[in-house]
Amino acid sequence: MKRRDPWRIGGAVFLAGLTIFALLPMAWMLITSLKTQFAALQYPPQWLPKNPTLEQYSLLLSPGNPVGQEFLRYLFNSLWVSFASTVLGVVVAVPAAYAFSRFRFPGRNLLFYSVLLRNMFPAVVFLMPLFIMMRWLGLVNTQASLILTYLTFGLPLSIWLLKGFYDNIPVQLEQAARIDGASRFQAFILIVMPLSSPGIIATAIYSFIMAWNEYVYALTFINNAERLTLPVGLQRFFTEYATNWPGLMAASFIMSVPVVALFLVLQKYFVRALTEGAVKS
Amino acid sequence: MANARPGLLRRIVRHRADYLYVAPALLVMLLVIAYPIYDTIYLSFFNTPPNLALEDKIFIGLGNYQRILGMDSFHEATWNTFVWTVFSTLFAFVLGFGAALALNREFVGRGLMRGILLIPYVISAVAASYIWRWLYHSDFGVIGAISVAIGLTENPINFLDSTDFVMASLIVVNVWKEFPFAMIMMLAGLQTVPDQLLRAAQVDGAGPWHRFWHITVPHLKGVTLVTVLLLLVANLNSFTIPWIMTGGGPAGASEIWITHIYQLAFGRIRFGLASAYSVILFIVMMGMGYFYVRALTKGDAK
Numbered sequence: 001m002k003r004r005d006p007w008r009i010g011g012a013v014f015l016a017g018l019t020i021f022a023l024l025p026m027a028w029m030l031i032t033s034l035k036t037q038f039a040a041l042q043y044p045p046q047w048l049p050k051n052p053t054l055e056q057y058s059l060l061l062s063p064g065n066p067v068g069q070e071f072l073r074y075l076f077n078s079l080w081v082s083f084a085s086t087v088l089g090v091v092v093a094v095p096a097a098y099a100f101s102r103f104r105f106p107g108r109n110l111l112f113y114s115v116l117l118r119n120m121f122p123a124v125v126f127l128m129p130l131f132i133m134m135r136w137l138g139l140v141n142t143q144a145s146l147i148l149t150y151l152t153f154g155l156p157l158s159i160w161l162l163k164g165f166y167d168n169i170p171v172q173l174e175q176a177a178r179i180d181g182a183s184r185f186q187a188f189i190l191i192v193m194p195l196s197s198p199g200i201i202a203t204a205i206y207s208f209i210m211a212w213n214e215y216v217y218a219l220t221f222i223n224n225a226e227r228l229t230l231p232v233g234l235q236r237f238f239t240e241y242a243t244n245w246p247g248l249m250a251a252s253f254i255m256s257v258p259v260v261a262l263f264l265v266l267q268k269y270f271v272r273a274l275t276e277g278a279v280k281s
Numbered sequence: 282m283a284n285a286r287p288g289l290l291r292r293i294v295r296h297r298a299d300y301l302y303v304a305p306a307l308l309v310m311l312l313v314i315a316y317p318i319y320d321t322i323y324l325s326f327f328n329t330p331p332n333l334a335l336e337d338k339i340f341i342g343l344g345n346y347q348r349i350l351g352m353d354s355f356h357e358a359t360w361n362t363f364v365w366t367v368f369s370t371l372f373a374f375v376l377g378f379g380a381a382l383a384l385n386r387e388f389v390g391r392g393l394m395r396g397i398l399l400i401p402y403v404i405s406a407v408a409a410s411y412i413w414r415w416l417y418h419s420d421f422g423v424i425g426a427i428s429v430a431i432g433l434t435e436n437p438i439n440f441l442d443s444t445d446f447v448m449a450s451l452i453v454v455n456v457w458k459e460f461p462f463a464m465i466m467m468l469a470g471l472q473t474v475p476d477q478l479l480r481a482a483q484v485d486g487a488g489p490w491h492r493f494w495h496i497t498v499p500h501l502k503g504v505t506l507v508t509v510l511l512l513l514v515a516n517l518n519s520f521t522i523p524w525i526m527t528g529g530g531p532a533g534a535s536e537i538w539i540t541h542i543y544q545l546a547f548g549r550i551r552f553g554l555a556s557a558y559s560v561i562l563f564i565v566m567m568g569m570g571y572f573y574v575r576a577l578t579k580g581d582a583k
Contacts, residue, residue, distance in 0.1 A: 007489050011383035015394065018380055021457065022398050028423050029412045044426050092305045099302035106292050111303065113574050118314055120570040122518035124542050125559045128552050129320035130313065135333065152313045159306060184298075213405035215521045220547060231407040235525070245415055252408035263403045264396055271399075274462070275469035 033057070033250035040245045056250035071251060073226065074233030077143065081229055082211035085147045089154035090162075090204050097162030098188060102171065112163075118156040123216050126152050134221060145221045146229065150214060154207045161206065165199025166192070202269035209259050230255050318563075325557035331550040338553065345557035354533060354541065355558075362517065362537040364448060365455075369519075370512040372456045377463025377508075384464070385471045395468070402461035410525035413454045417441050441527055444534035451535055454522055459515065463508055470504030471497070506576045514569055517562070538562055 032040055034052040062068045099105070100112050130149050131140070139145040173195070174187040182190065215231040222228055228236065234251055263270050325345055327338040349355050384395055401409065416424050417440040425437025440450040474497050482492050520539045523529065529536035529544065536544075542562070546555035 005489065008386075011386075014379055015383040018376060018460075019394065019397060022401050022461075025409075025412050025416055025457065026400065026404075028416060029408075032415065041421050043421055044430065045421060045423055092309055095302040096306035099299055103296065103299040103302070105296035105299040106289055111307070115306075115310070116574060116577070117567075117570045118310075120514055120566045120573065121314075121318070122520075122539060122559075122562060122566070124518075124520065124539050124546070125321055125563055126314070126317040127543075128324065128546050128556060128559070129317035132320065132335065132552075133316070149313060151309055152317075155306060155309055156314075209403065213407070215405075215407050216524075216543070231405055234407055234411065245418075245421075248411055249415065252411055256404040256408050259403050259405070260400055263399070267392075267396055267399075271465055271469070274465050 029249045029253055033246055033253050035246050037244055037246055056247045057254070059247065060250055060254060067247075070225070071233070071254075074228055074230045075254070077227060077233075078212055078230040081143050081146045081150070082208050084143075085150035085154055085211045086204050086208045088147065089151055089158050089207050090200060092151075093155055093158035093162055093203070094193075094200065095188075097159045098166055098192065100159065101163045101166035102174075115156045115159050118152070123153070127216065127220055130217075131220060141222055141224045141227060143222075143227055146214075146218055149217045149221070150211045153210060153214075157210070158203050158207055161203045162196070162199055165196050165202075169195050198269060201266065202272055205262055205266055205270060206274075209262065212259055321556045321559050321563075323556075324553055325560045327553045329551065329553035333550065335552065341553075345554050346561070348554065349558050349561065354536070357533055358536045358538055358541045361448065361535065365452060365519075365523075365537050366513060366516040368452050369455045369459070369516045370509060372452070373460045373512055374463045374509060376456065376460040377465075378467045380460070380464040381467035381471055384468055395464075398464060399461045401458050402465075406458065406519075406521035407525060409454065409458050410522050413457075414441070414526055417450060442531055444531055447527055447531065447535045451523055451526060454526065455516065455519065458522065459512065462515075463512060466504060466508040466511075467501065470501045470508075473504075474500045503576060507573070510569055510573045510576065514566065514573070517566070517569075 031047075031049060033056055034054070035046065035049045036051065036053055036055065039046055039049055039051065059065065059067050060071045063072055100108065100115075126149070130152070134140045134145045134149075137145075139148070169192060173191050174184075177187040177191050178184065213231065214229075218229045218232045219235075222232065225233075225236065234248070234255065324338075326340060326342060328341045328344065329335055329338045380398060384391060416422055419425070419437065419439045419442060422437060422440070424440070425434075428434045429437055438446060440446050478496050479492055482496055487495070518539060519537075520543065523535055523537055523540050524543070527535045529540045538558070539562075542555050542558045545551045545558060
């Protein structure tokens, strides 16, 4: 099997090219973020910063100056909104996914496919009526509006992913517990929940990343600078300091760190979450 | 499920405890999904005043639909949407599938490689859009500078302000962002191809191309269908990249349905018109949704 066949060499070359394509933009983000504003606006560009500086990062991350205050507030808002909507979504999704996986109640298929179909609808279809609803509820410009609307994508996704995990837990384990005298609810809490914790972790991370990266609802529902989340806050930062490309790149880098870190640590679960359901072995 | 069978009511009563598990989810979904869909369809039949109170709306039947289908900007956006969706999907799938094939063998650093290639998919579309705006910058962009440095062009290309290049430039960004998704899906699909079958074919003297075409490809039909459908849907729905990078410009050259709807709804506050536009998009989506559910449930005959 160690023969050097042309397929293998071709594959390696292709993979190398693709890696360069994937990495170069991020490398350039990092390089730019280490430049001064003056150094960034050079033509031809400095391929590597001549005087690398962490000035932009210290500006963004120190609460002592207005830029840093603003940026840290956005960061905190993003964390809070993503965390709250993830927890809410998973808590509601767990029993529903379990029921879809285990029980055969009338209307189950119909309900489940309508959950699935939600993945087809563009956010924009929901945007106008949800905006009207949020105005009516007096929630425009509050983070509650985001936490609630993020369920439009978080909840169906969580139900779908979790059902896949429950399908893979042998039903015999619960049956054994039932024979030993546990109620159906007890069997669910004591047997199924611990076994499905990897699934819940994967689902929660997926849902957190989706919420962390969400842009269009945040753009539409929030225009109070105090309450913006990072993706929209970045835009304000960009328009207000239009020429500060190193600052914008540093901000983009900081914003990407949590999701990339989460993902790299839990890559296995993440990949499983992505492909669950689409691939049947 | 034969719902019309007599005793449906009795079955519902017998299963009443089951509904407690799904009730919270259903309640939330009714509030944030079913009601908005109803409201969008409802609003699409009204001429709404350009303010947010929506009090003096006038019922005009299919008037909004007629207006949209007659707008030149709609036809232009439709063509752009088609180009955007088809080419993004095609290139993302080809690159992703290629990467999956190359990664589907044991070698040192394979896990690391897969991780690196997935990063564009994980980072936020907003950050990606700004990074690429900077790469494309008309004066200080690194891509323009490289193409001059290696003698490809005499002057830096104006990627985003030119009606000729803007669509292709945006598609590159989109492909960069989503090829990893196709890669992961196809890699998972490739891992279900039975090894014994491939080895048996090799023993029988089948070459690599033959094995690929007659064993691997037929096994991947299902996952390919799901992946392509999900890419099509994602591309038809994508908003962030075109909105941040160009906002549909220059001169509408990168306007796609979603950005156009957003512009009508929240730029010009024409909720009725934008709702009708959404319903048109919605109908196209339902067509795809039908195939998606069918692809997912095939072989799930329990």
